[in-house]
Amino acid sequence: MSTTQSERLRELLEPLVASxxxxxxxxxxxxxxxxxxxxxxxDSDTGADLDRIADVSRALSAKLDETDAMGEGEYTLEVGTPGAERSLTQHRHYVRATDRLVRFQLHEGGELVARILAVDEDGLDLEVPGVKGRKPTTRRLPFGDIDKARVQVEFNRKDTKNTDNTDNKTEEEEA
Structure with a gap:
């Protein structure tokens, strides 16, 4: 069984990234x-800030320099995070996308845009936005019904954690 260069690199680098x-x-x-x-x-459950990216980049670079995994020629190493509109392909991706708006392509055709409320081993609990002034509804979506899923960027989402404005007032405004 032959392995591709990407598979060999994964075997070499995955333990280092996990560490x-x-x-x-x-x-x-x-x-x-x-x-x-x-x-x-x-990526990680808590995200990866610039310092963590720099640390892992240095560690990967050192490991690659001590092996011949990239062969003789020159190469550039780029280390980053998945980005705002990441595809969700593994269970941990869905967990990390909790409270995010996601566009789902369904196996039976059709599309659904909804917010992930909860994730378990079998599927997702979703909040489907209301249309034309209607209230949002909840829906259960089994993983088996999902063909593709991608996080959506939201530019004007209201902060749901601070719905009363009293927390935003200064002491002078309260007096």
Missing amino acids: QGLDLEEIAVDSVGRRRVLSVVV
């Missing part, structure tokens, strides 16, 4: 002209 408290989400090796680019995408 940094992160999950290795994706590995891709692409050719850009004469150069090769190794793209590594990492």
Whole structure:
């Protein structure tokens, strides 16, 4: 059984990424002209800030330098996070997207845009936004019904955690 370079790199780098408290989400090796680019995408339940990305990048670079996993030629290492509109492909991705708006492509055709309220082993509890002034409804969506899912960017979402405005008042306004 032959393994691809990406699979070999995953076997080499995944334990190192895990030791940094992160999950290795994706590995891709692409050719850009004469150069090769190794793209590594990492994430965690608490996210990955710039310092964590820099730490894991240094660790990966050192590991790659001591092995011949990338071969003889030059390459560029890029380490980042999945981004705002990430695809949800694993259970942990759905858990991390709780309270986010997601566009679902369903196996039986059709599309659904809803907010993830809860995730368990079998599926999702969703809040489907109301249309034309109607109240939102809840719906259960089994994982088996999902073909694709992608987080949606929300630019004007109201903060649901601070619905009463008294927390935003200064002491002078309250007096």
